[in-house]
Amino acid sequence: VERLQSTPSQATALTTSLCDTAGPRLSGSSGDARAVAWAVETMQRLGLAHVHTEPVTVPRWVRGEEEAHVVAPLYQPLAVAALGSSPSTPDGGIEADLVEVTSLEQLEALAPHSLAGKILFANLPMARTNDGASYAATVPVRRLASVQAALAQAEGVVIRSVGTDHNRLAHTGAQGDHPVPAAAVSVPDAELLHRLLGRGPVRLALRLVTREEPPVQSANVVGEVLGREHPEEIVLLGAHLDSWDLGTGAVDDGAGVGLVLDVARALKELARPPRRTVRIVLYANEENGLAGARAYAEAHGAELAHHVVALEADSGSDRAVGVRVLGGPGAREALRERQRWFQALDVEVREDDAHGGADTGVLRTAGVPQLDLRQDVSRYFDLHHTANDTVDKIDAAQHAQAAHALATLVWFAAEEAVDFGRLMPEQQDTPRREGQAGGPR
Amino acid sequence: VERLQSTPSQATALTTSLCDTAGPRLSGSSGDARAVAWAVETMQRLGLAHVHTEPVTVPRWVRGEEEAHVVAPLYQPLAVAALGSSPSTPDGGIEADLVEVTSLEQLEALAPHSLAGKILFANLPMARTNDGASYAATVPVRRLASVQAALAQAEGVVIRSVGTDHNRLAHTGAQGDHPVPAAAVSVPDAELLHRLLGRGPVRLALRLVTREEPPVQSANVVGEVLGREHPEEIVLLGAHLDSWDLGTGAVDDGAGVGLVLDVARALKELARPPRRTVRIVLYANEENGLAGARAYAEAHGAELAHHVVALEADSGSDRAVGVRVLGGPGAREALRERQRWFQALDVEVREDDAHGGADTGVLRTAGVPQLDLRQDVSRYFDLHHTANDTVDKIDAAQHAQAAHALATLVWFAAEEAVDFGRLMPEQQDTPRREGQAGGPR
Numbered sequence: 001v002e003r004l005q006s007t008p009s010q011a012t013a014l015t016t017s018l019c020d021t022a023g024p025r026l027s028g029s030s031g032d033a034r035a036v037a038w039a040v041e042t043m044q045r046l047g048l049a050h051v052h053t054e055p056v057t058v059p060r061w062v063r064g065e066e067e068a069h070v071v072a073p074l075y076q077p078l079a080v081a082a083l084g085s086s087p088s089t090p091d092g093g094i095e096a097d098l099v100e101v102t103s104l105e106q107l108e109a110l111a112p113h114s115l116a117g118k119i120l121f122a123n124l125p126m127a128r129t130n131d132g133a134s135y136a137a138t139v140p141v142r143r144l145a146s147v148q149a150a151l152a153q154a155e156g157v158v159i160r161s162v163g164t165d166h167n168r169l170a171h172t173g174a175q176g177d178h179p180v181p182a183a184a185v186s187v188p189d190a191e192l193l194h195r196l197l198g199r200g201p202v203r204l205a206l207r208l209v210t211r212e213e214p215p216v217q218s219a220n221v222v223g224e225v226l227g228r229e230h231p232e233e234i235v236l237l238g239a240h241l242d243s244w245d246l247g248t249g250a251v252d253d254g255a256g257v258g259l260v261l262d263v264a265r266a267l268k269e270l271a272r273p274p275r276r277t278v279r280i281v282l283y284a285n286e287e288n289g290l291a292g293a294r295a296y297a298e299a300h301g302a303e304l305a306h307h308v309v310a311l312e313a314d315s316g317s318d319r320a321v322g323v324r325v326l327g328g329p330g331a332r333e334a335l336r337e338r339q340r341w342f343q344a345l346d347v348e349v350r351e352d353d354a355h356g357g358a359d360t361g362v363l364r365t366a367g368v369p370q371l372d373l374r375q376d377v378s379r380y381f382d383l384h385h386t387a388n389d390t391v392d393k394i395d396a397a398q399h400a401q402a403a404h405a406l407a408t409l410v411w412f413a414a415e416e417a418v419d420f421g422r423l424m425p426e427q428q429d430t431p432r433r434e435g436q437a438g439g440p441r
Numbered sequence: 442v443e444r445l446q447s448t449p450s451q452a453t454a455l456t457t458s459l460c461d462t463a464g465p466r467l468s469g470s471s472g473d474a475r476a477v478a479w480a481v482e483t484m485q486r487l488g489l490a491h492v493h494t495e496p497v498t499v500p501r502w503v504r505g506e507e508e509a510h511v512v513a514p515l516y517q518p519l520a521v522a523a524l525g526s527s528p529s530t531p532d533g534g535i536e537a538d539l540v541e542v543t544s545l546e547q548l549e550a551l552a553p554h555s556l557a558g559k560i561l562f563a564n565l566p567m568a569r570t571n572d573g574a575s576y577a578a579t580v581p582v583r584r585l586a587s588v589q590a591a592l593a594q595a596e597g598v599v600i601r602s603v604g605t606d607h608n609r610l611a612h613t614g615a616q617g618d619h620p621v622p623a624a625a626v627s628v629p630d631a632e633l634l635h636r637l638l639g640r641g642p643v644r645l646a647l648r649l650v651t652r653e654e655p656p657v658q659s660a661n662v663v664g665e666v667l668g669r670e671h672p673e674e675i676v677l678l679g680a681h682l683d684s685w686d687l688g689t690g691a692v693d694d695g696a697g698v699g700l701v702l703d704v705a706r707a708l709k710e711l712a713r714p715p716r717r718t719v720r721i722v723l724y725a726n727e728e729n730g731l732a733g734a735r736a737y738a739e740a741h742g743a744e745l746a747h748h749v750v751a752l753e754a755d756s757g758s759d760r761a762v763g764v765r766v767l768g769g770p771g772a773r774e775a776l777r778e779r780q781r782w783f784q785a786l787d788v789e790v791r792e793d794d795a796h797g798g799a800d801t802g803v804l805r806t807a808g809v810p811q812l813d814l815r816q817d818v819s820r821y822f823d824l825h826h827t828a829n830d831t832v833d834k835i836d837a838a839q840h841a842q843a844a845h846a847l848a849t850l851v852w853f854a855a856e857e858a859v860d861f862g863r864l865m866p867e868q869q870d871t872p873r874r875e876g877q878a879g880g881p882r
Contacts, residue, residue: 016636074463074472188829
């Protein structure tokens, strides 16, 4: 463990290599294909075993043109981004008065047909917290606004970006599959609209040109560090290879890809591998479908009983602050016994349950225990799903510490003879409203 | 002075009112016209005397579409903004390999015809400093790159944004009037291009659609706080009303407009006005032409001998750190004698010469002494000339402190019987390479 904690980390170099080679990599894009090729090549270079791709059929939604501006009381262009899977506006765009709501409760209370001829403006601010709790509290707006806009027969819907920054850059994200054109405006623009609405009616023009192409084939990329005693017992270590299209997916989730590949690298450099197999999975289509997670569970259904525990690294590049487990009664006690390992990195062994990531949720339903690497996410939602999600935002020192913490956690799972048990039925539902359980989407 | 230093400042409220009413206000745009109307109305509301507009013929350059992406070695869209007065690319855009230069010296050394069929990439980083010295050292690239691209017959030119942030937002700005399509890319994009160029050739696609319309009429807006003893002696207090088009010109120069109008408000609220007249001028067209400054000097040529001293507030909204003067031998001594007034605000009376602002440069040539309010500009070049220049960036407490410092300085000039003298010929050239002399462009 001392060795794993002192190896010079390659996490940021690996993330940079991915982002500079593939660029943005929304499911089904050319960047997605470049990322798959990069991952295969990189795993082979690191000397992983059984490096291969597993086919995943993914949606192919394409952002085209997007433009919004205030028409009255003044001309004011807005920083806007279509939400994932939003349809286009009619040719020439739409123009209508805004109706503002400022809470989930107000959204839920919208009456059918009540917004005919209007554009719904959902303006819910998100607070900055270290643990992502405010994201979980706010992000439901992204789907609910579209659902309620459809119900209320609005012409369109714009939401305040679900994010903590004050840049003129909108945060995109999945919003389900709804018939109303839906976009996010930047936080400064949402604040401006709110001020203008305080003075009188605000008329907005919105034009989105998007397209939904037929599904295409992408892939999960898999490789292993084979266990020296129990190669059939699998510690599953994941991250997602796809990203939103606006940035280069550096912190979401290039950073996680860098972390898990850096752990694999560190394990390969040891004189002998751990007792259990560490399997790296880089998932396709986490951002807008989870098709990669489902494909993995289907392809490996027979083998899931041998999945000892699963973890997804999807909380950015900042420092690890805690680890936690969800499993049988002995698992937490075993982790607590290794507290000293984590204290060396200023990482807390937490007593609350792990949540697992978005892609490991499917495995959770199959009873697979979960591990979480908790990271400081106080900066994460400044960048998340924006054009600003680029490699210059990564603090390599924090990223290295997170890699060392993750390597320690993986070593704990793969080397120690820990009985993680299986999840009881009541442990199998992914809890809502916590978010950032290693994998917010 | 105690009263001027304790009046609740309206600076941020005034700035917000301007930006929310006018929006972006590049010379000749509808926002420019709204700003002029707002300024007249606001000066009247504040009870200024002789509120009027003075006609200024301004250029009308219009940003249209702009798009850039790396074609090879990967597809990567870039955050790009045409530089002011850039021509359009040919229909369909241009596509060519990049040639990188990283210093002004390398730019100057480019040989005629040496970049035929290429796109010039001028990649000069700017450091963060409190005084703007690094801006002065870097900003010559904006003009020089276009000059040298034309000389070297490049297809186009992209510069690294002259700015200190790491947002995916490009910084626009004036670049003169040159035949080569010219744009800035964001700092993260410039860093990416640099990394890619380290691995091999980089092919770039650039498409700019801009247009130069016939000049239109805008206006300087003028109002006065009449002096109680020497109404004919003018202390000229300026800011510029126009802004670049990407943001709403909140810090450049809505903040300065807010400062000078707040000083006028505070003076009007005193029981009696200062001895000399304080004339407020809100200039047109500072950003791309200085036509407002020239028009003012022409219209008031006969009166310039009565301009006791001039100041332009054009350094953003952050706190004042110093004041300084350029004038006859007695002026600095007089300011030093009032040191105590400024110490109360933690503002230093500096011994070096004032530089004046961009718009007061013309008056400097006519011998008019100058005052500078130096502000902390360490954040200013994160926002300057970008879409991020919006009112949410203003720290109202710092802005209020700057307003109090400015009111103190104006009181010093208008109330005390200071003989500022006239500028000697050797004091009349605006020094280069300091920038941020109260008014970087």
